Amino acid sequence: DTEVTQTPKHLVMGMTNKKSLKCEQHMGHRAMYWYKQKAKKPPELMFVYSYEKLSINESVPSRFSPECPNSSLLNLHLHALQPEDSALYLCASSQDHIQVLNQPQHFGDGTRLSIL
């Protein structure tokens, strides 16, 4: 069982909908990450939060809006997505993004998102 919990596991939405993906961890980790993974491709980093502050934005379109309300929670708000945004969205956490660089990242099993 993964220690990073992502909900929902599956999401189907129209291009005009607004929805949110949720990620939760209770390992005391202070860095949290969003990745996007297209079918048969490797994960690609989208955002990094370190101590609840946005540390890295990999030039992600503004229709994806991350939020870190506290150290255990990470959200990804979705609005006006395109069909090409259909993918597996993975959340990960680690002890720290900078100070403890070689601590592993723990991944959730992802939310499979389909845009109609």
Next chain:
Amino acid sequence: DAKTTQPNSMESNEEEPVHLPCNHSTISGTDYIHWYRQLPSQGPEYVIHGLTSNVNNRMASLAIAEDRKSSTLILHRATLRDAAVYYCILRSVGGGTSYGKLTFGQGTILTVHP
């Protein structure tokens, strides 16, 4: 960013050792070598990491070449559960825009036959 090169796919038989190679000829002195794997329908899972010396843990062993331009992940006795995509990743601690990031390459698809 330093790149890694892995074979697209490899096959093994159950209970036999598996050696998964990775080339990283442009590795810098501050790059750690990380391995993750991704089982079907799951998120990636950390396997092992190292800098210069060979490393062992309960999941696998990591053999790093003396010049650090290549490494090999060793699964000592493959099981059906080891069938996954294995990613070799360089994680930079040396500053710059790639600092601390995990940048996944294409990985190696490992098939384990009963």
